[in-house]
Amino acid sequence: MRAAESGHEGMVKLLLRRKNVNPDSRNDDGRTPLWLASKCGHEEVVKLLLGRKTVKPNSRDAYGSTPRWYEGIAKLFHGRKEVNPDSKDCDGRTPLLCAAMRGYEGVVKLFLHQREVNPDSIDITGQSSLLYAASRGHEGIVKLLLDRKEVNPGSRNSIGATPLSCAAGGGHEGIVKLLLHRKEVNPDSKDCDCRTPFGYAAKAGHEGIVKLLLGRKEVNPDSKDCDC
DSSP: OHHHHHTOHHHHHHHHTOTTOOTTOOOTTSOOHHHHHHHTTOHHHHHHHHTSTTSOTTOOOTTSOOSOOSHHHHHHHTTOTTOOTTOOOTTSOOHHHHHHHHTOHHHHHHHHTOTTOOTTOBOTTSOBHHHHHHHHTOHHHHHHHHTSTTSOTTOOOTTOOOHHHHHHHHTOHHHHHHHHTOTTOOTTOOOTTOOOHHHHHHHHTOHHHHHHHHTOTTOOTTOOOTTO
C-alpha cells in the first residue's frame, strides 16, 4: 500500500513477486493498493496492479468510492467489463460528477462517451455535474455538459440554486454568458430563500455579471430575498 501510494514502481514489482503478498489488501478505510495508486496518479503502478487477476478494478472503499481520478488513470479503467462507470459513492456521486467537481476536463470527456453514464445524475445534496462545474468555474466542462441533451441547464440543488445562480455568485462570467444563451434557463429564478442570480452576483460584488443580468428584461433588480 505504501509503495503503491508513493508511486514506487520497482518496489511494487518486487512485492508482487512474493506469493505471500496480497495485492488487493485493504486499509482501515477499505482502500486497496490500486485505489491508492489511482488517487495519486501513478499510472505505471496502476498498470501493474490491473495485470493481477486477484485485483478487483471496481472495488469500493468504505465510503463507496471507486479508484478513478486522473485522465491517464481513467483511460486504464475504460472499457473493462468489471468496471461500472456510473457507480455511486455514499454521497451519491458518480465518477463523472467527481471529475466535473475537480475540473478534470479530459476525464469528463471520457465518461461522456460511455452510454452507461448518466450525465445529469445528482448526489444526495441535489448537485449535478453541471452545478458543480458552474459553481467552481470549470467553463470547458460546462460547455461539454451543455452539449448533452440529457443535461438540464435549469436544474436546482437542494436549496433551489441553479447553475446560473452558482456561476453568478462565484463570479464566473463566461459561464454566466453560456447559460444565459439557453432558453431553458430562467435568468431571474429564485432559490429557497428567494435569492436570484442577480442577488448572488450583487452580494459578491461581481460587477460584470450584474451588468449582464441587468441587460435581461426578465430580471427584476429590485426583488427581495427572505432576509429582507
